[in-house]
Amino acid sequence: MAASAGHLRPGRYLTLFALIVIVLYALVFLTGNHKPTPKLGIDLQGGTRVTLTARTPDGGQPTRESLNQARQIIERRVNGIGVGGTEVLLDGNNVVITVPGEQGDQAKSLGKTAKLGFRKVVSSATQPVVPPQTAPPATTPPTSGAPKSSTPPSSGAPAATSGTPTTKPGGGGAPGAALAQQQSTTPAAPSSSSTPPPPASTPAPATPAPSDGSVDAQTAQEIQVAKALRQNPQLVGADGQPNQELVSKAMAALTCAPNAKDPLEGNDDPRLPLVACGDHDTYKYLMEPEFLPGTEIADANSSYNSQNGQWVVNLSFKSAGTKIWADFTSKNVGQQAAFVLDTQVVSAPNIQVAIVDGNTQITGKFTQAEAKDLSDILKYGSLPLSFASSDATTVSATLGLASLQAGLIAGGIGLLVVFIYCLFYYRLLGVLTILSLALSGALVFAVLVLLGRWIGYTLDLAGIAGLIIAIGITADSFVIYFERLKDEIREGRTFRSAVPRGWVRARRTILASDGVSFLAAAILYVIAVGDVQGFAFTLGMSTVLDLVVVYLVTHPLVAMVSTSKSPFLSNPRNLGLGAVQQLGSQRKKSTSVGRANVKEA
Numbered sequence: 001m002a003a004s005a006g007h008l009r010p011g012r013y014l015t016l017f018a019l020i021v022i023v024l025y026a027l028v029f030l031t032g033n034h035k036p037t038p039k040l041g042i043d044l045q046g047g048t049r050v051t052l053t054a055r056t057p058d059g060g061q062p063t064r065e066s067l068n069q070a071r072q073i074i075e076r077r078v079n080g081i082g083v084g085g086t087e088v089l090l091d092g093n094n095v096v097i098t099v100p101g102e103q104g105d106q107a108k109s110l111g112k113t114a115k116l117g118f119r120k121v122v123s124s125a126t127q128p129v130v131p132p133q134t135a136p137p138a139t140t141p142p143t144s145g146a147p148k149s150s151t152p153p154s155s156g157a158p159a160a161t162s163g164t165p166t167t168k169p170g171g172g173g174a175p176g177a178a179l180a181q182q183q184s185t186t187p188a189a190p191s192s193s194s195t196p197p198p199p200a201s202t203p204a205p206a207t208p209a210p211s212d213g214s215v216d217a218q219t220a221q222e223i224q225v226a227k228a229l230r231q232n233p234q235l236v237g238a239d240g241q242p243n244q245e246l247v248s249k250a251m252a253a254l255t256c257a258p259n260a261k262d263p264l265e266g267n268d269d270p271r272l273p274l275v276a277c278g279d280h281d282t283y284k285y286l287m288e289p290e291f292l293p294g295t296e297i298a299d300a301n302s303s304y305n306s307q308n309g310q311w312v313v314n315l316s317f318k319s320a321g322t323k324i325w326a327d328f329t330s331k332n333v334g335q336q337a338a339f340v341l342d343t344q345v346v347s348a349p350n351i352q353v354a355i356v357d358g359n360t361q362i363t364g365k366f367t368q369a370e371a372k373d374l375s376d377i378l379k380y381g382s383l384p385l386s387f388a389s390s391d392a393t394t395v396s397a398t399l400g401l402a403s404l405q406a407g408l409i410a411g412g413i414g415l416l417v418v419f420i421y422c423l424f425y426y427r428l429l430g431v432l433t434i435l436s437l438a439l440s441g442a443l444v445f446a447v448l449v450l451l452g453r454w455i456g457y458t459l460d461l462a463g464i465a466g467l468i469i470a471i472g473i474t475a476d477s478f479v480i481y482f483e484r485l486k487d488e489i490r491e492g493r494t495f496r497s498a499v500p501r502g503w504v505r506a507r508r509t510i511l512a513s514d515g516v517s518f519l520a521a522a523i524l525y526v527i528a529v530g531d532v533q534g535f536a537f538t539l540g541m542s543t544v545l546d547l548v549v550v551y552l553v554t555h556p557l558v559a560m561v562s563t564s565k566s567p568f569l570s571n572p573r574n575l576g577l578g579a580v581q582q583l584g585s586q587r588k589k590s591t592s593v594g595r596a597n598v599k600e601a
Helices: 010-030 064-081 104-109 215-230 244-253 319-331 368-379 397-426 428-454 461-490 495-527 531-562 578-600
Strands: 047-055 087-091 094-100 116-126 274-278 283-287 297-305 310-317 337-341 344-347 359-366 386-395
Touching: 010 428, 010 531, 047 064, 064 087, 064 094, 116 319, 215 244, 215 274, 244 274, 244 283, 274 337, 283 337, 283 344, 297 359, 297 368, 310 319, 310 368, 344 359, 359 368, 397 428, 397 461, 428 461, 428 531, 461 495, 461 531, 461 578, 495 531
Parallel strands: 274 344
Antiparallel strands: 047 094, 047 386, 087 094, 116 283, 116 337, 274 283, 297 310, 310 359, 337 344
């Protein structure tokens, strides 16, 4: 037999719930930034979301290990921006970067492979541009004993004034070993050994589409075609001289333009020669195989070089890299060393003196932001995969605020409809429903604030949708309980005796219903990513908190009302149970008459 309502001791349950709320809000106001504000996603506060798609040279699936390694490196780069609330997630073969606030533009460059290598320049050629150059380039005589090469301005470096400007060692610009950037104000033309640039009208060889229509297969084919032309081992002979015919074909296949997509980006083979663009796409370079990998960089930072009036990137090498760099610069004074980042020549200065301490600068036409981005990318390491930016979405703070207001309005309308229904159908019991929903909302809000601080959970529009749906799930628990009470009263029981019996039967249904909802949310959270995960998380969390409120608030309050001696609270009509109680009384009366007739018979 079910226990009576008086044995429930509702005060204990309500006290326990009050303690839970007090503890949660004490943590809200006494930890973190002490502000009761949840962490909002970019669709609510504005920001940038960048989706990067992994590419492999053979078009195959990247390994999970390489994807996780890439995610960790990108996450370190994102954290280097210094913006709170950033998030880096894996979505299949995609890496999704989310940066809230106004500094999200920097995230668009974080997917660079940052595959830096140092190569010796064999020759170079000017890239035809529109409008054409007004003056013919001058020719710089080759260094004795070295292969002939032209000496264009260092890629990205500004023209020098009279004299021989040098690149100061990294760190503070103190005098010491230097790397010459450029020796004249006029760009140098290719020497006689340099392959002339192809005509502007020469089209690049077309890449046939893969037979299976696969995007990965097409990318792999583009990479292989570009590598066969621009990394042909015979581009540079054993004597260090370029093969003019092969170099001409390679340069004809290379398009240097600001928006041109290079299929070899981040996928060049360091063991082979390379033809690549540089100097802001105005030069094409033929370079020898890589002699020093970027993995030998110990540290990188950006600074302003007041002597040259430009922003530079300072590099310091590890011990092995310092020795290799010192040997190379000692043996190749007067030659060019190209700094190749993701198959693009960032800078190609002349070596003026040997650099023995490993401190070097990358010079270029950098803005402050570009120099910082490059130094951060180099500092945190290169990615094991190359990535293509498949999507970049920027949401303004104004649009985010409008989205938040729309979500709050939708939630308010949902609550209002539930309130009207409960008051109309359940009356005083409906007031208990409204009170329970309000307490449930207070509980959910505190948990969201704390989860944002502890695990970095961000509330977005999808999460708000999950909270709105959870209103219906919570209200459904109350409806199950109250309808079960009506069933008990129809059987002829009083409201006081119906409460414990109705609760015993209703809680099984409530547990089953919330269990199914939580299971669905958990499965959705595991198999989904991104916004859908946010929806599943808030739905599952609200479902669990619904059980807390029903057990610790709703049932104890109903039990207190059932035992109240107040005439107002004891009136079935005020509880929305008047018609049901009349039906129960009639049924009870007819049952009594039936029993009396049986006795007389």
